[in-house]
Amino acid sequence: xxxxxxxxxxxxxxxxxxxxxxxxxxxxxxxxxxxxxxxxxxxxxxxxxxxxxxxxxxxxxxxxxxxxxxxxxxxxxxxxxxxxxxxxxxxxxxxxxxxxxxxxxxxxxxxxxxxxxxxxxxxxxxxxxxxxxxxxxxxxxxxxxxxxxxxxxxxxxxxxxxxxxxxxxxxxxxxxxxxxxxxxxxxxxxxxxxxxxxxxxxxxxxxxxxxxxxxxxxxxxxxxxxxxxxxxxxxxxxxxxxxxxxxxxxxxxxxxxxxxxxxxxxxxxxxxxxxxxxxxxxxxxxxxxxxxxxxxxxxxxxxxxxxxxxxxxxxxxxxxxxxxxxxxxxxxxxxxxxxxxxxxxxxxxxxxxxxxxxxxxxxxxxxxxxxxxxxxxxxxxxxxxxxxxxxxxxxxxxxxxxxxxxxxxxxxxxxxxxxxx
Amino acid sequence: xxxxxxxxxxxxxxxxxxxxxxxxxxxxxxxxxxxxxxxxxxxxxxxxxxxxxxxxxxxxxxxxxxxxxxxxxxxxxxxxxxxxxxxxxxxxxxxxxxxxxxxxxxxxxxxxxxxxxxxxxxxxxxxxxxxxxxxxxxxxxxxxxxxxxxxxxxxxxxxxxxxxxxxxxxxxxxxxxxxxxxxxxxxxxxxxxxxxxxxxxxxxxxxxxxxxxxxxxxxxxxxxxxxxxxxxxxxxxxxxxxxxxxxxxxxxxxxxxxxxxxxxxxxxxxxxxxxxxxxxxxxxxxxxxxxxxxxxxxxxxxxxxxxxxxxxxxxxxxxxxxxxxxxxxxxxxxxxxxxxxxxxxxxxxxxxxxxxxxxxxxxxxxxxxxxxxxxxxxxxxxxxxxxxxxxxxxxxxxxxxxxxxxxxxxxxxxxxxxxxx
Numbered sequence: 001x002x003x004x005x006x007x008x009x010x011x012x013x014x015x016x017x018x019x020x021x022x023x024x025x026x027x028x029x030x031x032x033x034x035x036x037x038x039x040x041x042x043x044x045x046x047x048x049x050x051x052x053x054x055x056x057x058x059x060x061x062x063x064x065x066x067x068x069x070x071x072x073x074x075x076x077x078x079x080x081x082x083x084x085x086x087x088x089x090x091x092x093x094x095x096x097x098x099x100x101x102x103x104x105x106x107x108x109x110x111x112x113x114x115x116x117x118x119x120x121x122x123x124x125x126x127x128x129x130x131x132x133x134x135x136x137x138x139x140x141x142x143x144x145x146x147x148x149x150x151x152x153x154x155x156x157x158x159x160x161x162x163x164x165x166x167x168x169x170x171x172x173x174x175x176x177x178x179x180x181x182x183x184x185x186x187x188x189x190x191x192x193x194x195x196x197x198x199x200x201x202x203x204x205x206x207x208x209x210x211x212x213x214x215x216x217x218x219x220x221x222x223x224x225x226x227x228x229x230x231x232x233x234x235x236x237x238x239x240x241x242x243x244x245x246x247x248x249x250x251x252x253x254x255x256x257x258x259x260x261x262x263x264x265x266x267x268x269x270x271x272x273x274x275x276x277x278x279x280x281x282x283x284x285x286x287x288x289x290x291x292x293x294x295x296x297x298x299x300x301x302x303x304x305x306x307x308x309x310x311x312x313x314x315x316x317x318x319x320x321x322x323x324x325x326x327x328x329x330x331x332x333x334x335x336x337x338x339x340x341x342x343x344x345x346x347x348x349x350x351x352x353x354x355x356x357x358x359x360x361x362x363x364x365x366x367x368x369x370x371x372x373x374x375x376x377x378x379x380x381x382x383x384x385x386x387x388x389x390x391x392x393x394x395x396x397x398x399x400x401x402x403x404x405x406x407x408x409x410x411x412x413x414x415x416x417x418x419x420x421x
Numbered sequence: 422x423x424x425x426x427x428x429x430x431x432x433x434x435x436x437x438x439x440x441x442x443x444x445x446x447x448x449x450x451x452x453x454x455x456x457x458x459x460x461x462x463x464x465x466x467x468x469x470x471x472x473x474x475x476x477x478x479x480x481x482x483x484x485x486x487x488x489x490x491x492x493x494x495x496x497x498x499x500x501x502x503x504x505x506x507x508x509x510x511x512x513x514x515x516x517x518x519x520x521x522x523x524x525x526x527x528x529x530x531x532x533x534x535x536x537x538x539x540x541x542x543x544x545x546x547x548x549x550x551x552x553x554x555x556x557x558x559x560x561x562x563x564x565x566x567x568x569x570x571x572x573x574x575x576x577x578x579x580x581x582x583x584x585x586x587x588x589x590x591x592x593x594x595x596x597x598x599x600x601x602x603x604x605x606x607x608x609x610x611x612x613x614x615x616x617x618x619x620x621x622x623x624x625x626x627x628x629x630x631x632x633x634x635x636x637x638x639x640x641x642x643x644x645x646x647x648x649x650x651x652x653x654x655x656x657x658x659x660x661x662x663x664x665x666x667x668x669x670x671x672x673x674x675x676x677x678x679x680x681x682x683x684x685x686x687x688x689x690x691x692x693x694x695x696x697x698x699x700x701x702x703x704x705x706x707x708x709x710x711x712x713x714x715x716x717x718x719x720x721x722x723x724x725x726x727x728x729x730x731x732x733x734x735x736x737x738x739x740x741x742x743x744x745x746x747x748x749x750x751x752x753x754x755x756x757x758x759x760x761x762x763x764x765x766x767x768x769x770x771x772x773x774x775x776x777x778x779x780x781x782x783x784x785x786x787x788x789x790x791x792x793x794x795x796x797x798x799x800x801x802x803x804x805x806x807x808x809x810x811x812x813x814x815x816x817x818x819x820x821x822x823x824x825x826x827x828x829x830x831x832x833x834x835x836x837x838x839x840x841x842x
Contacts, residue, residue, distance in 0.1 A: 063825075
């Protein structure tokens, strides 16, 4: 009798963990992704700020299939799922499954604002991070030979939308890039001429964190020279300006959007499946889809409730769900059942700058140097591949000692998506 | 009195060496390049074969201007030179000079064969190396799910044109990538199903080397599984085939062209300047242009004769000429003269594969392991930047021990230039 087949659609944190958990079991395992690598998204902002080379945060998926007998990888774009026929539909043909783990992740949500989508950068993909790095470096190149002071100021103004961990980390890293590297690279540009504006709709940054950490993050960013605009909303953008609710217009050639995500488009292509806010797929307590006990949904694309609230769209949730889905598949095969999925909140953290971070775990909070070290170690731990860990550690050490970032290469002067500059 | 200004047009090996030699002197130094980095071209083929990340062989030029007082960098495309008005014309405006070093390098020469230009990869730029890597990896992804055996074979056939060091090194590295990595990554593809065909018009490879080394290289490549076609010329190409003189057609989706270079287009934009074969600028014995003792031409774009023959277009020539031009500029300022430029041939080398290379210096030849170690050490020595040396050494060590190449990422499925796949 041939082995039963598990197909994993999407190899982000959730899919990767499910695959790893199933890799030793008696299933045929097929992993599908549109990229041939697993991307460590939490460090994308460091690629965008010239701190890491893009290769350091990506791990080739075929490096895993080589180690896992019975597993294989398919590089393909998934267009839909035939739930009745048990087929994943891809541009490389249909892939039949016995069990399916949908782990397609999320995409940036511009809340219907087309002008913002057309004129902003977001940080979901590797090429976007490289584009953003090129754009920031090119803005400095242009600013350093710009005679018009108004245009120069706009080239040197960077607007970041969204005060969650990504926005906070990016703002801090960009400020350090400018102060320690770019203003020294460009004698014609002083760090005081540059502006980094972090725009947040709520009344504080890092709203998921305790109040003392929110205040610390805000003060720290302020001390570093980042302007924080709270209770402000972006309502539109052009290539050279950002428009706020209330009529304020910021002259800026660079808009970075980290203010919202919604489920990957695949969620919308599933017929007869209930969806929640942000297009996320509503799942049963065991993460399966109603009437399809062989289909599990994990990570950002799944809407799981805890105390009546949807779980946040972040890596730890995806990892725990991926692991649970793998155990459920094994249990189903053996005719067993498992208790409903329960998310164990290990806490969260965000780094602000050199020697400075905030972290919370249970009722315990920590900030400053200790939190920063913890952040570094945890991110190294979660990276996959010995080589990637080594390269990242080397880069961090180098940056720490020399306050230098060597990856400041403009590899292309063209944006791959919409054009901004 | 203000300092006199030296402008260096192009920051390859020749320009970089000239700039370095002048960095301590009493000149204002302006370096111009279309990229914001110096590229170590001899290792581009390792980027294309997934052995090195692209950042490891590029060094940010502003890292140099920070260390060199009185120097500055301009990111610009040079469109021409006003020799009478002493102005370099760029897309960022004209740049006046007192002395000029033209070091614009070379471009690939397809000898007028448009179909080859449109359907081949060449290895001059960083993005081309990344494109070629993506294309090779993608060819294996497509081959591993291709049902048609004829199409599968074409996807797995790689034609390399030009039996000089670049062609030989690329052929060897590609073969190792396929045998040690890609055929293990793709269980559906055996290394025996792949073909690497190295096409050379002359009757041997590495024609600049002594006969015993030529034979060794040819035997070694053959033993590795590379097919060598001598006395063969490519006369045309389509996206899926390569046409040889005499009518032979090779079914192949990948054509790599390393069979010729000519001077950079800038050479053609200089009025009243004599040009030699390949469009190279004819220079005086002191590397200046006739009637323009303030303009020096170095590297691939210059045509310098030795014993009546033009010097080869390679890094050692450019480096020695860059150094000479800097000394000449200082001598001119002091009203002194220097003996004519004399190229000191330190020899040449090419690596074929793991533990295997050929090298020649004066009348001395060496091959095998010793030559390979010498090749590694010399390339590390000529790389600039401590960090780059460390990263490259780490990658080489890793590849040597684990026979693994971790940079096998498909970062884009689109070719930036003409489309092949």
